[in-house]
Amino acid sequence: MSVRVQTADFDVAAALAEMRLASADIGAVVSFIGQVRDINDGDTVNTLTLEHYPQMTERMLASIEKEAQSRWNIVNSLIIHRVGTLKPLDQIVLVAVASAHRGDAFKACEFMMDYLKNQAPFWKKESTPDGERWIEAKTSDTEAQERWQQS
Amino acid sequence: MSVRVQTADFDVAAALAEMRLASADIGAVVSFIGQVRDINDGDTVNTLTLEHYPQMTERMLASIEKEAQSRWNIVNSLIIHRVGTLKPLDQIVLVAVASAHRGDAFKACEFMMDYLKNQAPFWKKESTPDGERWIEAKTSDTEAQERWQQS
């Protein structure tokens, strides 16, 4: 279980290798990489700036990991999230889960992303040719989180 | 869309980087890595040997990719599966899906793994201190596939 919030880029290869090689109990590693798209809502995105609430971010991400661990059989998990100014094709976030069997890893990884989207205090501002704008939260993300409350 | 069956190990980092950097339309890359566990059904696993049906394997994996592409909005996908003799902590399989948004990538990646487990002609034989044995197919894998037929 670990959480990192950083301005620097991260090395997916090293992170996943470290995770899977940590134990021969691990049969499955599911990972999610989020990256900056060059178009959003029909407009060109030049840069994307991520702001966050430092003390709260780490705390919230750790509590999301803990909740996932209580729901599924997972051996290890990792969240790395970048802040600062990024450009299209830059990596934003890595969520990875290692488990004995694939079902737990898939569910826990998607759960962590859905909760991160709705609860972790990050905000995105895009710079487009028409100026800057804050990205609005999406109803689809709220709905994605609500699925997990029914089970 | 691509499929590789090989005895050699594969480079997850290179595969994922190539996939995500192929297009700035991609916002999400979900991947699954399967690896050899050192214990199965309570016994120590020394080696795991994967046999397959060459002409049929590639065809079946390609048809699984095609089916995933018809069900979700995915930009690209990849399946790499090893055959031959492996040992604990060796990588067996990589399934990766790139899409604009995370929901499609998560669903397509899990779908592909569930179908691969039930339809792709691979068979596993383990070598344990008590000798060799073929691994039996699991009911849980059949059930995992059947979930996708209800939607």
Next chain:
Amino acid sequence: MNIKVLYFARIKESVNYSTEEIALPVDISNINTLKAFLAKRGEIWADLFSGKQVVRAAINHELVDDMMAIHDGDEVAFFPPVTGG
């Protein structure tokens, strides 16, 4: 009681600062009454805190709803719905 208030993202830009110390009147006891108190500061504040916009709150780094009580020394944060990931 005295509290620290933090603003983030679009809200920080609207009010034009990120943090302040506030000595609260005695009748301000939860997030709801604190929002009403802030809304009286002027047009920009009324626009943000009178209920027209969704403004989330945290107390001491935990997400809370508007009925959550505020205590002396608390760090209260106001921000728009989050959009990370």
Next chain:
Amino acid sequence: MNIKVLYFARIKESVNYSTEEIALPVDISNINTLKAFLAKRGEIWADLFSGKQVVRAAINHELVDDMMAIHDGDEVAFFPPVTGG
């Protein structure tokens, strides 16, 4: 008609070879009747092909069920339930 038959994994080890050419009697027209035909070859074959075990079949690299018709020149494969991934 003449077909090629392939065996894999546990089944290959039981019958002790991986491939054979078979000239089928005229009444063997689908997977079901081919399994019954093979089951008559002896104890090992009966054990595999008389229905006690789950044996999957493919014709020309496509998974098929037991009612699927066989044609001259087909490549038929028999194997246990798959266990990749």
